[in-house]
Structure formats: C-alpha cells, structure tokens
Amino acid sequence: MNQVKTALTIAGTDPSGGAGIQADLKTFQEREVYGMSVITSVVAQNTTGVEAIEHLPIDFIEKQLHSIFSDIYPDALKSGMIATIEMMELLADTLKDKRIPFVIDPVMVAKSGDTLMEEKSRRVIRESLVPLATVVTPNIPETEILVDFKVESYESMKKAAKVIVHELGSKAVVIKGGHLNGAATDVLYDGKEFFDFTAERTNTKHTHGTGCTFSAAITAELAKGKTMEEAVGISKQFITDAIQYSLELGKGNGPTNHWGYRLKGVPSYEKGE
Numbered sequence: 292m293n294q295v296k297t298a299l300t301i302a303g304t305d306p307s308g309g310a311g312i313q314a315d316l317k318t319f320q321e322r323e324v325y326g327m328s329v330i331t332s333v334v335a336q337n338t339t340g341v342e343a344i345e346h347l348p349i350d351f352i353e354k355q356l357h358s359i360f361s362d363i364y365p366d367a368l369k370s371g372m373i374a375t376i377e378m379m380e381l382l383a384d385t386l387k388d389k390r391i392p393f394v395i396d397p398v399m400v401a402k403s404g405d406t407l408m409e410e411k412s413r414r415v416i417r418e419s420l421v422p423l424a425t426v427v428t429p430n431i432p433e434t435e436i437l438v439d440f441k442v443e444s445y446e447s448m449k450k451a452a453k454v455i456v457h458e459l460g461s462k463a464v465v466i467k468g469g470h471l472n473g474a475a476t477d478v479l480y481d482g483k484e485f486f487d488f489t490a491e492r493t494n495t496k497h498t499h500g501t502g503c504t505f506s507a508a509i510t511a512e513l514a515k516g517k518t519m520e521e522a523v524g525i526s527k528q529f530i531t532d533a534i535q536y537s538l539e540l541g542k543g544n545g546p547t548n549h550w551g552y553r554l555k556g557v558p559s560y561e562k563g564e
C-alpha cells in the first residue's frame with residue numbers, strides 16, 4: 292500500500308529558490324512527504340530583494356485549491372504569503388471545515404525589508420485565519436503586530452504566546468526568536484505548557500527563507516502524525532543545520548541549505564539522532 296504522506300503549501304513564489312513555495316517544496320521533499328502547492332502571488336525577487344509582485348486573480352487561486360482538495364487531499368497544509376484580505380477570506384472559507392493540521396507562517400515583510408502583505412491585511416489575518424490555525428509561527432516583528440505590544444524579551448514572548456492562543460484562538464504558537472540577540476530560542480505554547488527550543492546562533496547573513504523552511508518542516512512532520520512538540524523539535528534541528536550550512540549564492544542574503552542535515556551526517560532526526 293502507498294503510505295506516503297502529503298503536504299500542501301499555499302504561498303507566494305521566489306524564483307531565486309530560497310524562500311516561498313520553492314523553499315517549502317524543497318523542505319517537504321527533504322522531510323520525505325509528497326509536496327503540493329497553490330500559488331497566491333508571483334514575486335520577482337532574489338537574494339537582494341523584491342522587484343515586483345503580481346497577485347493571481349482570486350478565482351484562479353480558488354480553482355487551484357479545488358484542483359488539490361478534489362484529488363490529492365493533503366495530510367497537512369501551511370500558508371505563507373497571503374497578501375490581501377480577499378485571499379484571507381477565500382482561505383478561511385475553504386479551510387474552515389478541513390480537519391487537517393494547518394500551519395500559518397504570517398509572512399508580512401521579507402528579510403530584505405520589502406513588504407509582502409498589504410498593510411491593511413496585517414490586522415485582518417488575526418480575525419480571519421489565526422483562529423483556524425493548528426499553529427502560528429510568527430517572528431518577533433510579526434508577533435508585535437498580532438498582539439499589539441512590544442516583544443523584546445523571553446518573558447514578553449511568553450506573554451504574547453498566551454495572547455495568540457487564548458485571545459486570537461490559534462491552537463498553538465511558536466514565536467521565533469531569530470530576530471533577538473543571543474542564542475536562537477523559539478518558544479512553543481500549546482495552550483497549557485511552554486517548550487523552549489534553543490540553538491546556537493550561526494553568524495551568517497545567508498538566512499533568506501529561514502521562516503518558510505522552518506514552518507514547512509513543521510507542516511511535514513505534522514503530516515506524518517508527529518505531536519506538536521516532536522514536530523517543532525525536529526524542525527528546529529532541520530532549520531539550524533540548514534542555516535549552519537547556508538549557501539553563499541547570489542549578491543545579497545543567500546538561501547539556507549535544505550540538505551544541510553545530510554552534510555552533518557545525520558541520516559534522520561526521527562530516531563533522535
């Protein structure tokens with residue numbers, strides 16, 4: 292019998308291959324789930340920044356979703372760049388009755404500083420999509436927009452995590468500490484307990500697509516039936532290795548290395564190796 296698990300990403304593109312849909316599909320492949328994608332926006336970008344953005348017509352995004360859900364029903368899905376309120380409403384409507392893990396990476400601004408989500412959509416995502424999430428994975432600036440207060444310390448990350456779960460309605464949240472100083476500590480809160488995931492900070496500017504890769508790995512692990520704590524733990528190792536072996540490609544911030552864990556000689560994280 293075919294046992295392969297399937298994962299879907301709903302996001303924007305990165306022709307330079309380090310972020311967005313391209314990073315998600317590479318990650319799904321490395322984590323050994325069958326990857327599928329629905330494209331929301333086509334982005335002309337590379338390691339130096341974003342040149343132009345073209346949003347696909349809303350009815351065409353709807354058709355892509357229909358093509359997937361009527362044929363290969365995913366075991367888990369994630370959303371990345373969802374730029375407009377219209378897209379958020381379509382997703383909320385499509386996903387509200389789907390009983391599969393839904394990971395939201397609330398992509399707002401690229402590392403380069405370019406805007407990937409319309410200003411007016413930033414608050415709307417709180418009401419439209421976050422309540423449907425199994426887990427939301429904001430970085431620090433995204434967390435501040437979601438909760439409306441400054442997040443500058445570990446304690447304020449925990450306070451924000453409680454707001455995202457208990458007031459905004461996500462089942463769980465992972466607040467990523469990549470933007471703070473010191474060790475790279477992420478905080479998972481599942482509504483009851485906090486779990487810290489800490490890795491040594493790699494001194495590199497090649498971090499294009501870290502958030503996409505991390506959330507895609509979580510999606511893949513949830514598709515395989517891992518618990519939230521296991522999925523985040525495996526994904527933290529995966530992104531840490533991808534950053535440690537990141538690629539000096541392009542003229543700006545190069546991409547992470549999706550096969551970094553293999554260079555480290557770790558065959559699989561599943562056995563706790």
Ligand SMILES: Nc1ncnc2c1ncn2[C@@H]1O[C@H](COP(=O)(O)OP(=O)(O)OP(=O)(O)O)[C@@H](O)[C@H]1O
Pocket residue numbers: 310400401402429430431467468469470475476477490491492493494495498499500501502503505527530531534
């Ligand atoms: N220099 C680093 N060394 C080690 N881990 C890092 C580093 N930078 C980020 N991370 C880790 O990478 C993951 C992604 O976090 P980050 O805060 O970079 O996400 P992000 O800002 O959403 O990414 P993106 O730029 O793709 O939107 C987290 O687990 C974070 O702790």
Ligand SMILES: Cc1ncc(COP(=O)(O)O)c(N)n1
Pocket residue numbers: 302303304305310311312334336371372398400401402403407498499500501502503
């Ligand atoms: C389509 C798309 N989605 C997400 C990101 C965020 O990644 P980063 O902040 O590392 O550029 C991106 N650049 N492009």
